[in-house]
Amino acid sequence: MTADRPIVQLSGVSKHFSGTRALENVDFACFSGAIHGILGENGAGKSTLIKIISGVLQPDSGELSVNGTRVSFANPTHAVASGIVCIFQELSLVPDLSVSDNISLASPPRRFGLIDKRAQRRCAEELLARIKCEDVDPNALVRELSLSRRQMVEIAKALGKDPKVLILDEATSALTSRDVGTVYELLADLKAQNVSSLFISHRMHEIEQLCDTLSVFRNGQHIETFAKGARTDREIVRLMIGREVDAQYPPKPAPKPRPEHLRIENLAWERQIKDVSLSIGKGEIVGLGGLDGQGQKELLLGLFGVLRGMQGRVTIAGRPCTPGSPAEAKQASLRIALVPEDRKTEGLMLAMSIADNLLAASYARVSDGIFINADKARQAVEDGIAKLRIKTGSADDPVATLSGGNQQKVVIAKWLMTDPDVILLNDPTRGIDVGTKQEIYRLMRDLADQGKTILLYSSDYAELIGCCDRVMVMYDGGIVASLSGDAITEEAIVAASLNVGGAVPHAVPGPSHA
Amino acid sequence: MKIAIPSLKSEDKPIFIASGFILVILSVGTVYTLSTQGTAPLLSPGYLLQQLQTGSFLGIVAAGMMVVILLGHIDLSVAWTMTAAAMMATTVGGDLAIPVGIAIGVGVGLVNGFGVAYLRVPSMIFTLGVDSVLRGLMVAHTGGFAPQDSATPLMRALASSKLMGIPSAIFVWLAVSLVIAIMLKRTAFGRQIYLTGNREMAAYLSGVRTRRVILASFVVSGVCAAMAGVMLAGYSARAFQGMGNAFLLPAIAAVVIGGTRILGGQGRYAGTLVGVILIVLLNSVLSIMQMPEAGRQVIYGSVIICMLLVYGRGNKVQS
Numbered sequence: 053m054t055a056d057r058p059i060v061q062l063s064g065v066s067k068h069f070s071g072t073r074a075l076e077n078v079d080f081a082c083f084s085g086a087i088h089g090i091l092g093e094n095g096a097g098k099s100t101l102i103k104i105i106s107g108v109l110q111p112d113s114g115e116l117s118v119n120g121t122r123v124s125f126a127n128p129t130h131a132v133a134s135g136i137v138c139i140f141q142e143l144s145l146v147p148d149l150s151v152s153d154n155i156s157l158a159s160p161p162r163r164f165g166l167i168d169k170r171a172q173r174r175c176a177e178e179l180l181a182r183i184k185c186e187d188v189d190p191n192a193l194v195r196e197l198s199l200s201r202r203q204m205v206e207i208a209k210a211l212g213k214d215p216k217v218l219i220l221d222e223a224t225s226a227l228t229s230r231d232v233g234t235v236y237e238l239l240a241d242l243k244a245q246n247v248s249s250l251f252i253s254h255r256m257h258e259i260e261q262l263c264d265t266l267s268v269f270r271n272g273q274h275i276e277t278f279a280k281g282a283r284t285d286r287e288i289v290r291l292m293i294g295r296e297v298d299a300q301y302p303p304k305p306a307p308k309p310r311p312e313h314l315r316i317e318n319l320a321w322e323r324q325i326k327d328v329s330l331s332i333g334k335g336e337i338v339g340l341g342g343l344d345g346q347g348q349k350e351l352l353l354g355l356f357g358v359l360r361g362m363q364g365r366v367t368i369a370g371r372p373c374t375p376g377s378p379a380e381a382k383q384a385s386l387r388i389a390l391v392p393e394d395r396k397t398e399g400l401m402l403a404m405s406i407a408d409n410l411l412a413a414s415y416a417r418v419s420d421g422i423f424i425n426a427d428k429a430r431q432a433v434e435d436g437i438a439k440l441r442i443k444t445g446s447a448d449d450p451v452a453t454l455s456g457g458n459q460q461k462v463v464i465a466k467w468l469m470t471d472p473d474v475i476l477l478n479d480p481t482r483g484i485d486v487g488t489k490q491e492i493y494r495l496m497r498d499l500a501d502q503g504k505t506i507l508l509y510s511s512d513y514a515e516l517i518g519c520c521d522r523v524m525v526m527y528d529g530g531i532v533a534s535l536s537g538d539a540i541t542e543e544a545i546v547a548a549s550l551n552v553g554g555a556v557p558h559a560v561p562g563p564s565h566a
Numbered sequence: 567m568k569i570a571i572p573s574l575k576s577e578d579k580p581i582f583i584a585s586g587f588i589l590v591i592l593s594v595g596t597v598y599t600l601s602t603q604g605t606a607p608l609l610s611p612g613y614l615l616q617q618l619q620t621g622s623f624l625g626i627v628a629a630g631m632m633v634v635i636l637l638g639h640i641d642l643s644v645a646w647t648m649t650a651a652a653m654m655a656t657t658v659g660g661d662l663a664i665p666v667g668i669a670i671g672v673g674v675g676l677v678n679g680f681g682v683a684y685l686r687v688p689s690m691i692f693t694l695g696v697d698s699v700l701r702g703l704m705v706a707h708t709g710g711f712a713p714q715d716s717a718t719p720l721m722r723a724l725a726s727s728k729l730m731g732i733p734s735a736i737f738v739w740l741a742v743s744l745v746i747a748i749m750l751k752r753t754a755f756g757r758q759i760y761l762t763g764n765r766e767m768a769a770y771l772s773g774v775r776t777r778r779v780i781l782a783s784f785v786v787s788g789v790c791a792a793m794a795g796v797m798l799a800g801y802s803a804r805a806f807q808g809m810g811n812a813f814l815l816p817a818i819a820a821v822v823i824g825g826t827r828i829l830g831g832q833g834r835y836a837g838t839l840v841g842v843i844l845i846v847l848l849n850s851v852l853s854i855m856q857m858p859e860a861g862r863q864v865i866y867g868s869v870i871i872c873m874l875l876v877y878g879r880g881n882k883v884q885s
Binding site: 356358377378379381382390392397398399400401402403404408411412413415416419422423424426466470 | 752753754755757758760761764765767768769770771772773774775831832
């Protein structure tokens with residue numbers, strides 16, 4: 053370490069989001085000229101941490117100091133002024149502007165108050181040359197670039213802000229292997245110039261190769277910081293897991309042979325799903341594990357008829373299942389239901405009443421001819437509210453007035469009203485309280501006992517272990533591990549999620565230039 | 567009002583405000599006529615019925631427009647849909663006149679709906695284009711002159727005869743209103759319009775066939791405009807160029823004044839009804855006051871903007 057004083061230091065920082073803690077009393081320090089890796093599961097608080105450091109979020113309590121002086125950033129521009137630059141997971145480029153416009157978007161070079169195009173272009177060329185992207189034309193529109201090139205432009209843009217601390221949040225996830233190599237060299241260069249980097253990645257081998265220091269986060273807490281090589285892979289995985297068990301799960305039935313209901317063979321879609329084969333029995337709960345964005349969501353949407361151009365074969369009870377839309381998927385012959393990922397935009401019409409939301413998928417069931425039968429509709433709504441014990445004043449209140457847990461219950465009740473056979477759930481307990489979570493776990497088991505086929509994606513590994521008869525771990529669009537019975541452990545899931553020591557060779561997705 | 571959550575009350579609020587404003591218009595107009603002429607024509611049933619008779623054309627167009635606006639879309643082709651339906655009806659004549667006129671409306675609605683729902687062209691652009699195409703077709707059809715064919719007796723009867731002392735056009739308007747109101751409230755299609763208008767993605771993922779809903783809604787709008795056009799031709803005994811032009815903006819204004827969210831998903835049919843009456847009365851009071859055209863336009867526009875500003879308070883919807 054070249055400096056004895058940390059360039060960025062957090063002490064006692066906490067951050068809460070509507071009841072859930074994202075960070076709890078975190079002390080963290082990063083030194084000049086270090087490449088500091090940050091590890092943790094989904095929702096461990098990594099993103100919140102870097103958002104606080106880069107000024108996007110403000111801590112509820114605690115202090116942030118840069119170079120020993122206490123600071124409080126009101127917005128990312130303040131942070132950039134102090135030399136803290138972040139490359140975010142979600143790209144922040146404007147697709148319809150040129151590469152050079154994007155690179156100097158925040159503070160373009162000016163002459164007489166007007167943007168100096170020539171200086172801007174020169175600046176863009178220099179920065180691009182620095183990351184070996186001379187092939188990118190500074191005048192090209194960002195929308196014409198491939199994902200990998202865009203990510204490199206993003207890095208050039210960050211370099212243009214002359215960082216003292218560079219934060220990379222999953223910045224290499226979209227890069228081709230050649231560009232990944234370039235980024236490694238760049239980070240080494242920056243290190244030599246005494247610039248420090250905070251590096252977040254889900255790829256263990258990258259972190260091992262690059263970082264001098266590693267910090268592990270879990271459940272919003274900073275668990276441990278240690279030098280590279282001080283811990284083995286196994287130990288790191290265990291540090292990332294070891295959490296308090298905060299939910300009770302209904303007992304699982306003893307494993308028994310079940311008649312096959314849903315069968316998926318060699319399913320593939322674009323780049324997101326790769327040769328997935330899976331068979332689920334009647335009354336079985338199968339979990340999908342893995343890190344966010346490994347194709348789990350696409351798999352569920354694909355089965356529900358949302359994606360175009362799927363390859364492979366799906367059968368339900370031996371009959372081919374190729375719905376062209378959710379409307380076809382819910383029909384009597386298939387009876388598939390999907391509880392989508394984001395209840396606020398995909399599951400509910402927030403401004404409409406609870407009753408309307410509950411009936412949204414079932415108007416045909418409560419109608420006589422073309423007219424809705426008011427009695428049947430009221431009965432169905434009352435049944436739905438009673439069955440899931442939705443806490444509500446009146447069914448005519450807007451669904452937005454309910455708590456998150458009760459909103460999610462409305463989404464589930466909406467689908468149960470269609471009497472589905474196959475139930476697909478996309479992270480149904482995200483962001484809801486423990487009590488409601490337990491009700492949902494019990495409900496899932498009850499439904500399975502009634503002979504429903506359930507496929508559950510969850511970002512919470514404990515949930516997969518507690519609820520599922522089998523767990524499939526996905527990585528980069530394919531299933532890399534199938535666990536059942538006692539083999540479903542956090543260690544096994546986390547190891548498979550990171551694909552360490554996995555059977556499938558690591559493949560870097562390399563989208564080609566269009 | 568700090569409540570950010572729309573409730574039934576917030577949906578009803580515009581209807582109350584607009585109704586109150588109707589009373590204000592009536593009383594201001596009456597005070598004016600009493601002080602200048604010593605009479606109060608605005609309060610005589612005969613005068614009001616006559617106003618409502620001319621308002622019924624606007625009312626029918628607005629009913630269809632509302633269905634499309636509930637989806638978050640808009641139908642800018644109503645003006646020439648009206649004209650085209652009127653012209654084709656008078657050209658064909660005889661018993662087939664009205665069915666042909668309505669068929670024009672169905673056709674235009676199908677084209678609009680297909681463009682918006684399946685080709686995914688923004689409705690504002692697509693319907694504007696269709697409007698222009700229709701105008702071109704009608705000019706070609708008539709050669710640019712006023713068509714000489716006159717409206718059939720049935721068309722005239724629907725538009726200008728009286729039944730029990732009440733203009734029959736008002737009955738047609740009421741019938742259309744009843745159909746639209748029941749459709750919105752009591753049929754799966756109607757509820758699916760609200761679902762789709764609120765959040766198309768969530769509606770689609772709930773298994774609503776959102777594209778068909780959009781297509782059918784544009785057909786409803788086309789049919790309503792065509793009916794209004796056919797009746798207007800009956801009222802003026804013939805079709806003429808640009809006869810629908812004066813209806814587009816007032817129809818949109820009536821829907822919005824009635825409390826329907828211009829972005830879709832919220833609104834009650836009763837509001838549209840009140841909105842139409844408000845616009846009709848505002849126009850007639852301004853003409854009684856012999857306000858010059860320029861002043862009329864300024865007042866008319868200001869009233870619409872002010873009413874929307876009033877509604878905007880406390881109605882910040884959606885997170």
